[in-house]
Amino acid sequence: xxxxxxxxxxxxxxxxxxxxxTNSPLLVLAGAGxxxxxxxxxxxxxLINECGYSPENMFAVTFTNKASIEMRERVNLLxxxxxxVWVKTFHSSAARLLRMWGRGLNVEPDFSIIDQQDQHALVxxxxxxxxxxxETYRPEKYVYLINRAKDQLLxxxxxxxxxxxxxxxxxxxxxxxxxILAKEHVLDFGDLIFRLTRGFQENREVLDRVRExxxxxxxxxxxxxxxxxxxxxxxxxxxxxxxxxxxxxxQSIYGFRGAxxxxxxxxxxxxxxxxIIKLEENYRSYxxxxxxxxxxxxxxxxxxxxxLFTKKGEGEKLVFCxxxxxxxxxxxxxxxxxxxxMGGEYEYRDIAVFYRMNAQSRVFESVFNQDRIPYTIVGxxxxxxxxxxxxxxxxxxxxxxxxDEMALERIANRPPRGIGRKTxxxxxxxxxxxxxxILDVGEDLDIAASRKKLVLQFxxxxxxxxxxxxxxxxPSLLRYLYxxxxxxxxxxxxxxxxxxxxxxxLYNAVDEFHRNNPSSPINDFVEEVSxxxxxxxxxxxxxxxxxxxxxxxxxxxxxxVFMAGMEEGIFPHYLSGExxxxxxEERRLCYVGMTRAMVRLYFTAARRRLLFGRTVERDVSTFLxxxxxxxVVERSYGFNATGYGSSYQTRFSPLTDRGKVxxxxxxxxxxxxxxxxxxxxxxxxxxxxxxxxIAEIGFDxxxxxxxxxxxxxxxxxxx
DNA sequence: CCAATAAGTGTTTTT
DNA sequence: CACTTATTGG
Numbered sequence: 001x002x003x004x005x006x007x008x009x010x011x012x013x014x015x016x017x018x019x020x021x022t023n024s025p026l027l028v029l030a031g032a033g034x035x036x037x038x039x040x041x042x043x044x045x046x047l048i049n050e051c052g053y054s055p056e057n058m059f060a061v062t063f064t065n066k067a068s069i070e071m072r073e074r075v076n077l078l079x080x081x082x083x084x085v086w087v088k089t090f091h092s093s094a095a096r097l098l099r100m101w102g103r104g105l106n107v108e109p110d111f112s113i114i115d116q117q118d119q120h121a122l123v124x125x126x127x128x129x130x131x132x133x134x135e136t137y138r139p140e141k142y143v144y145l146i147n148r149a150k151d152q153l154l155x156x157x158x159x160x161x162x163x164x165x166x167x168x169x170x171x172x173x174x175x176x177x178x179x180i181l182a183k184e185h186v187l188d189f190g191d192l193i194f195r196l197t198r199g200f201q202e203n204r205e206v207l208d209r210v211r212e213x214x215x216x217x218x219x220x221x222x223x224x225x226x227x228x229x230x231x232x233x234x235x236x237x238x239x240x241x242x243x244x245x246x247x248x249x250x251q252s253i254y255g256f257r258g259a260x261x262x263x264x265x266x267x268x269x270x271x272x273x274x275x276i277i278k279l280e281e282n283y284r285s286y287x288x289x290x291x292x293x294x295x296x297x298x299x300x301x302x303x304x305x306x307x308l309f310t311k312k313g314e315g316e317k318l319v320f321c322x323x324x325x326x327x328x329x330x331x332x333x334x335x336x337x338x339x340x341x342m343g344g345e346y347e348y349r350d351i352a353v354f355y356r357m358n359a360q361s362r363v364f365e366s367v368f369n370q371d372r373i374p375y376t377i378v379g380x381x382x383x384x385x386x387x388x389x390x391x392x393x394x395x396x397x398x399x400x401x402x403x404d405e406m407a408l409e410r411i412a413n414r415p416p417r418g419i420g421r422k423t424x425x426x427x428x429x430x431x432x433x434x435x436x437x438i439l440d441v442g443e444d445l446d447i448a449a450s451r452k453k454l455v456l457q458f459x460x461x462x463x464x465x466x467x468x469x470x471x472x473x474x475p476s477l478l479r480y481l482y483x484x485x486x487x488x489x490x491x492x493x494x495x496x497x498x499x500x501x502x503x504x505x506l507y508n509a510v511d512e513f514h515r516n517n518p519s520s521p522i523n524d525f526v527e528e529v530s531x532x533x534x535x536x537x538x539x540x541x542x543x544x545x546x547x548x549x550x551x552x553x554x555x556x557x558x559x560x561v562f563m564a565g566m567e568e569g570i571f572p573h574y575l576s577g578e579x580x581x582x583x584x585e586e587r588r589l590c591y592v593g594m595t596r597a598m599v600r601l602y603f604t605a606a607r608r609r610l611l612f613g614r615t616v617e618r619d620v621s622t623f624l625x626x627x628x629x630x631x632v633v634e635r636s637y638g639f640n641a642t643g644y645g646s647s648y649q650t651r652f653s654p655l656t657d658r659g660k661v662x663x664x665x666x667x668x669x670x671x672x673x674x675x676x677x678x679x680x681x682x683x684x685x686x687x688x689x690x691x692x693x694i695a696e697i698g699f700d701x702x703x704x705x706x707x708x709x710x711x712x713x714x715x716x717x718x719x
Numbered sequence: 720c721c722a723a724t725a726a727g728t729g730t731t732t733t734t
Numbered sequence: 735c736a737c738t739t740a741t742t743g744g
Contacts, residue, residue: 063733063734064733064734065734089734090734091734092734115734116733116734124738134738135728189733189734190734192734193734253732254732254733254734256731256732256733257732257733257734356731356732357730357731357732358731358732359730359731359735362735379733413721416721416722418720418721420720420721420722421720421721422720422721423720451720531734532733532734549731549732549733550732551731551732551733552732552733570731573731573732574731575730575731575732576731576732585732589732610735611730611735612729612730612735612736613735613736
């Protein structure tokens, strides 16, 4: 029984119009914090409850996994049950459709998906193989160009005839790259969209079937679509025009991966009768934050132009603090976080620190650890990008797709089993090279007998794994894989404790996947992971400060936001390019960051910063000079400042100095090595060592910290 | 033929 | 700093 939804109560008039309007294609220009997710979710509910669409007719597409998870949750909440609405990222929808239709869309149904790391390794191999100098002809440049070509729906042949790149070797590299991918049944991220649009073009019946199913399409963050994605949306909708795109040109921050803001403009032109609705009331931030961000973004030209307003009051002034070093910057933020939380008004989870580069998170990690401030890093070195995880998954990949040479090369000798580079090269040459899979390797293999035995053993194991995929449940398969390969033992022998823990965590993830999807084969897990869907979703459950890149922060909001590293060269980043387009994209990124803040917004900049092993001096970011002075108060921190400064350590480190923490000695009986515990702020973990009532605890997310048990808010799990 | 060690080099943002 | 390549020793 669908619960009743009070559209008039929950939505303002512009939002309401956007939800109710169904007569033609709709473009919603939604300013930051103007309730765009609300519009999309209510519109889905409205279409289902009032317009006769069924849930499986709906297709809502987003860019990030985070956004899709959140939207799916909100749709389910609104409709009162788990419904079969497709809410997915572009890439995972494309992967799913390609798998569903397989050869109907001219792809091999067993294809593997490679990420940028794999792409890079492959291109490097190609370039080396061509005997070109990798210094002057850099693999990362070719990866970039290939990806951009695919965003433009340009095959290797088309790229050549259209003179896509003037690089001397580009066309050769791209062609060779495509040959290898085709031979190995491998697709990269760009292919997922490219091959789907091409498949639709070549097989109209399939496209018609898909259109019959998806009768209404909603696109979130439309300003981030690239050409290929734009074409895909058109293919799906131009027959019926049931499409609603939501976006904000001021928040376009993915130009570097082919996103085109112009799509927003073209959309209105190309879809005749397109209706445009602007959402301009901001529900998130106080006026000062809104004014400051508006003034900043005013410096960009070529905007569609929206005027955001809020009914909230002025609110707090923004704060700017210049520190001597990056460490002081982190200490200032840590101290302020502590003050805010001690003040009782905010919790750790209300606070976020934004930065331009992942590398900046290190200092925060170190200082926050010292100061016992619980934090979580969003993005960064992702769990599924770690070496050991990719190794194990490569075994599964190879078992699923025995043509996958990249997977083979990755794990043939991990753990070391006497199958080195040369031997692998020979295998590749005589089998994969001639269209056979690794499973075809037999006695006729032309290498020394001792080595041949090793290879045949390895092949037999992969074959065995392949059989298990259908016969065994994923967790058992994984456990068997750990043991039979000796991978886990190898790591233990090498004392790579963290990697061992990560493999245990991988097992847990597979186990959880299996519980949630009892009938799904491990293939589905691998696919989720390949598309980075497997991101742990418990991030928000724990009460922690969020450390997050500006790009990852899009779509989120926090009462308190720190924007760190506001220094020329870092933000705007010195590699972002001189072109006006690039500068403006950096400014939009700054705008995105600022508009995440609800109540308090802090900027920090360090005079000196240790970057890549070198100390560099930097000026304050020009972006700060674009914000009206009267909205900002300056705070100082450092040797000459009062209050904080170099005396910080002695003043702050014992918690009791602050006078606000009651010290109660805690009962520590029952805690020993191996005990599973729950920390008030840090969540679940296991005691790794215990000495003089000081315990070292390894938390589930991999962080390790030491605590004096008497003073630590710790419970034994389940007690 | 393979693994461990030393020297050298280029550093964004993400599906 | 982290990651790749060159060298040496097993």
